[in-house]
Amino acid sequence: MSRTEFTDGGPYGVAVAGGEVWTTLVHTGRVATAAGRVIDLDAPGSRPSVIVEGPDQAVWFTRNGDDRIGRIGYDGALSAVEIAGAPYGLCVGPDGALWCTLMNADAIGRVSVDGEVRTYPIGTTGAFPAMITTFGGDLWFTLNQANAIGRMTVDGAVTTHPLPTSVAGPVGISAGPDAVWFTELLADRVGRITADGTIEEFTLPEGSKPHAVAATTEGGCWLTLWAAASLVHVDARGNVTSEHPLGEGSEPHGLSLAEDNAVWVALETGSLARVQP
Structure with missing residues (x-):
């Protein structure tokens, strides 16, 4: 395992x-690369959080501290689009637009690459929508306080799937080849939901608090265990097949898979870790 150290900021997405x-x-209003490039957003309270590869030669990221979706082009161009409601989760939707969760508005937002903004209510009050992904032509998202998984069409029609486990606190979500994986932070479980709404849940070590998830092409997924300070792989049947300690108190958050099968993990303690399975 190798690490890139940052003196401030607390890597998140x-x-x-x-x-x-x-x-x-997240703590200093900057975006950085593993190669050492640091981009200051000139907004220290912007809280840049979830970041994704965009459809337009750029990365896009949520700024829930100042209600914006930021963009950094590969050419270095920096811009942002305003969208109220504390944007947090982010993905590229099936229509090529950026879709985000609006934590404080009980809504899902859509931002086109040209900056057009629309919002769609999820129909549940106090649900606290968290992460979002796309699967089967729709948007899927965790409803942290409603204990459910939401599904929305690109036209804004919503279906809600309650979780079998009470007080699960779902957060992370990621689409795999045949199902959507999600984490249950408060229940120490990882789950998967298929297109027909069938839900399975799998137990993880007690007190591990799974946070983010990244589905793999073979049907399993990688998970960050926030409280257990580790990265684990789970196969398609929910079995933990490998575990990689990240250092006591490292508080892993977001993760992303590279083409060489390496897993990159953001650590609250100030590092970007690269784990090669």
Whole structure:
């Protein structure tokens, strides 16, 4: 395992895009790369969080501290689009636009690459939508306080799937080849939901608090265990097949998979770790 150290910022989200590995420095309003490039957003309270590869030669990221979606082009161009409601989760939707969760608005937002903004209510009050992904032509997202998985069409029609486990606290979500994986932070479980709404849940070590998830092409997924300070792989049947300690108290958050099968993990303690399975 190798690490890139940052003196400040607390790495949070990770994206492999444009031949670089990007991370958001949530506490200082910066975005950085594993190669050492640091981009100051000139907004120290912007809290850049989830970051993804965009459809337009750029990375996009949520700024829930100042209600914006930021963009950094591979050419270095920096811009942002305003969208109210504390944007947090982010993905590229099936229509090529950026879709985000709006934590404080009980809504999902859509931002086109040209900056057009729309919002769609999820129909549940106090749900606290967290992460979001795309699967089967729709948007899927975790409802942290509603204990459910939401599904939305690009036209804004919503279906809600309650979780079998009470007080699960779902956070991370990622689409695999045949199902969507999600984490249950408060229940120490990882789950998967298929297109027909069938939900399976799998137990993880007690007190591990799974946070982010990245699905793999073979049907399993990688998970960051925030409280256990480790990275684990789970196969398609929910079995933990490998574990990689990241250092006591490292508090791993986001993760991203590279083409060489390496897993990049953002650590709250100030590092971007590269794990080669």
